[in-house]
Amino acid sequence: MNKLKVSVSPHIHSGVTTQKIMLDVIIALLPAAVAGCLIFGARSLLVILTSVAAAVLAELLFCLACKREITIYDLSAVVSGLILALSLPVTMPLWQVAVGAVFAIIIVKCIFGGIGQNFANPAVTARVFMIIAFSKTVAATATPKGVDAVSSATPLVILEGTAKGELPSIIDMLLGKRAGAIGETCVVALVIGGLYLMIKRVISWHTPVAFIASTFIFILIFTGDPKTALYHTLLGGLFIGAIFMATDYSTTPTNTMGKVVFGIGAGFITSVIRIWGSLPEGVSYAILLMNILTPYIEKLTRKKPLGGDKA
Amino acid sequence: MLKMLKGVRVPHRKNTYLSVPKEMPPPKSVTLLCSMHIGKPAVPIVKIGDSVRVGQLIAEQNGFISSPVHASISGTVKKIDNVLISSGAYVPAVTIESDGLMEKHESVTPPVINTKEDFIAAVKASGIVGLGGAGFPTYVKLDAKEGVDTLIINGAECEPYITSDSVTLLSKGEDIVEAIGLMKNFIGIKKVIIGIEKNKKEAIENMKKLTAGDDDITVKVLPSSYPQGAEKVLIYNTTGKIVPAGKLPADVGCIVCNCTTAAEIAEYIKTGMPLVKKCVTVDGGAVKEPKNLIVPIGTSLADVFEFCGGFSEESEKILYGGPMMGISVPSADAPVLKNTNAILAFGNAESTAPKTTACIHCGRCVNHCPIGLVPTEIEKAYTAGSGEQLEKLQVNLCMECGCCSYICPAKRPLVQTNKLAKATLRDYIAKKQAKAKEESGK
Structure with missing residues (x-):
């Protein structure tokens, strides 16, 4: 008789892998990426490719330099690069895009120990870094291709009242025909991607729904105007943030209650920044702040195990 | 409507479902371990050279849980x-060489049951243990304290591959009833729930049909x-x-x-034949002809x-039980x-x-x-060796079902870690108690 393998149960595995999950996220981001290319032109593709290539290369070089196992095949660097690119305007100089992507991977992810160990979302943190480092180019607004440039200001700035201009129609906003970052404008494409992730059970609906709904409700409370609240909900980076950034595994709570708390907290911070802050956009900061609170949310929302005591 | 507990969706792979079990002819020899249950091993009472017959007691119960x-x-x-x-323990084992006759021992006669004590004694003598896999001596469980009035017949059979319980539900439903x-008569059971997973339609129908007249019995589809x-x-x-x-x-x-345990109890009461044979599902990727036997x-x-029919490919892993909680044998x-x-x-591959x-x-x-x-x-608390954290996280509640390891995309050995963490927690609690004792002694 040949020698048998002996191991502890379970002896089968579901077949879910990190790589498959990341691949699903990439697939879910494709509609938004394609929409971005259609709305803002071919340079969008260049921005996306630069960001992804820089992110992957940065991780590869970091692994080689630190003599660590090469982890680029888990595709998480691709996801980070992709999300970062989609949250940048199409006019961004490519070298700045690359710097941002490298920052996301090296500073935010790798030096904290790589995938799963970072406490802040790489793409969000890199975007915040870029707002500070390259404030002019990040704030620069790109108007959709083929649409008359009615204003050089993004709708959010118009809503704030600091710039004059006409607000796009609701239909245009759903389709993404408005000024903004490459991947953030087409709400329809983002929702399609989000639904795909929910069907594939990669993310749960709790965070995005809590985040988006609470932003709407808080702005409604703060301004008392449903139209303003609706515009705020569809504008800026709320949908890409709620669907793709606030659902990042490493930096958000794992349990359902925690996800709801995270979403509402992020919605609150977004609303406060948008209404009273000096910045037009608050999604990135909201997510980043909630990322920092995640360990506490996780601890406080831990549920009572069956037959056990309250944690 | 009760909110059902979570779990994982495992592949069913019930290839042998509805396969009517065949009796396997007696092998050349059998090795009977004296520890096929939770508790103290039984003590052999036969000697080398003794001739034995089917149903003959060869190892005596030793202690209360045995x-x-x-x-x-x-x-x-x-x-x-x-x-x-x-x-990992060494236990006595009795090897019997077959004479091919399968003669019944004269002690095999139906027990007389008039009281609760008779019933418990009969189940004790039958050698029946929890056949779902746990192997806990059934008589101990049935000799329950006051206030136990609900009997749950477990026909869930949630592990992939295994269908031996389904076979019992289908072919021995009358015995279960x-x-x-x-x-109900002897240990004060008033309410009975037969729980069966919904992927066993025929088994559910059979049990519903057999229990149709009795309002105390419900078949619950899970x-x-x-x-x-x-x-x-x-x-x-x-x-x-x-x-x-x-x-x-x-x-x-x-x-x-x-459910198989229940059927075996009825069988013993009817025939007096102790637990000497078992319906077993033989399956897995390397088995040529999966079937129930x-x-x-x-x-x-x-x-x-x-x-x-032997193996279709070289088998590299053999399990007792299902792939989620089964034990691999060397x-x-x-x-x-x-x-x-x-x-x-x-x-x-598998x-x-x-x-x-x-x-x-x-x-x-x-x-x-x-x-x-x-x-x-x-996992973090275990790696850090923190008994205090493990106590807060209540790892002692883990039933080692393996859902966490099964579903983990990083394929981390989570349930395995839980098992180790339980030991760490036990040490921690023992030390804490010893310390408390010492302090109160001062």
Whole structure:
């Protein structure tokens, strides 16, 4: 008789892998990426490719330099690069895009120990870094291709009242025909991607729904105007943030209650920044702040195990 | 509507469902372990050279939680020695060489039952243990304290591959109903729930038909999700009752009895034949002809596989039980035990452990734990050696179902870590108690 393998149960595995999950996220981001290319032109593709290539290369070089196992095949660097690119305007100089992507991977992810160990979302943190480092180019607004440039200001700035201009129609906003970052404008494409992730059970609906709904409700409370609240909900980076950034595994709570708390907290911070802050956009900061609170949310929302005591 | 507990959706792979079990002819020899149950091993009472017959007592019960062992074939005792079992302990084992006759021993006569004591004594003498896999001596469970009035018949069979319980539900439904009647008469059971997963339609129909006249018995159709058949999960999903940490089902008024165990009880009361054969599902990727078989207890796994046409590919892993909680054996010479409900053999591809990668904090383990534990945090606390944290995380509640390891995309050995963490926690609590004692002594 040949020698048998002996191991502890379970002896089968579901077949879910990190790589498959990341691949699903990439697939879910494709509609938004394609929409971005259609709305803002071919340079969008260049921005996306630069960001992804820089992110992957940065991780590869970091692994080689630190003599660590090469982890680029888990595709998480691709996801980070992709999300970062989609949250940048199409006019961004490519070298700045690359710097941002490298920052996301090296500073935010790798030096904290790589995938799963970072406490802040790489793409969000890199975007915040870029707002500070390259404030002019990040704030620069790109108007959709083929649409008359009615204003050089993004709708959010118009809503704030600091710039004059006409607000796009609701239909245009759903389709993404408005000024903004490459991947953030087409709400329809983002929702399609989000639904795909929910069907594939990669993310749960709790965070995005809590985040988006609470932003709407808080702005409604703060301004008392449903139209303003609706515009705020569809504008800026709320949908890409709620669907793709606030659902990042490493930096958000794992349990359902925690996800709801995270979403509402992020919605609150977004609303406060948008209404009273000096910045037009608050999604990135909201997510980043909630990322920092995640360990506490996780601890406080831990549920009572069956037959056990309250944690 | 009760909110059902979470779990994972495992592949069913019930290839042998509806396969009518065949009796396997007696093998050349059987090896009967004296420890096929939880508790103290039984003590052999036969000598080398003794001739034994089917149903003859060959090892006596030893202590309160223990169970006797009976000869499963007729023949001569060839060897009595200590063998290494999968738990790592050495236990006495009796090897019987078959004479091919399968003669029944004269002690095999139906027991007379008039009182609760008679009933418990009969179950004790039958050598029946929890046949769902746990192997806990059934008589101990049935001799329950006051206030136990609910019997849950466990026909969930949530593990992939295994169909031996389904076969029992289909072919021995009458026996199960009879056992339920006995328990109602003798141990004060008032309410009976038969829990069956919904993927066993025929079994559900059969049990519904057989229990149609009795208002005390309900057949509860459960979702097909793993670990539906785990005791605490089953109690919660059928009655809504929660068994507190460190307590037994009896503390919430329930007895959970596997359906095959129930059928065996009725069989013993009818015929007096102790537990000497077992319906076993033989399956797994490496088995040529997967099927259900009725096998004399003690038959070597190699003989059983041989009877199923041998292997289609070289088997690299052989399991007692299902792939989620089954125990892998070091050699196919291991015998079929009382509580063996399936034996599975896997080839290279299915037995190669997947590579572990970094935890991505996705929370799948947290959201799929039926008990509601946090395996990610338990892993961290265990790595840090923090008994204090492990106590807070209540790792002692883990029933080791393996959902966390099954679902983990990084393929981390989470349930394995939980098992180790339980030991760390036990040490921590023991030390804490010793310290408290010392301080109070000062």
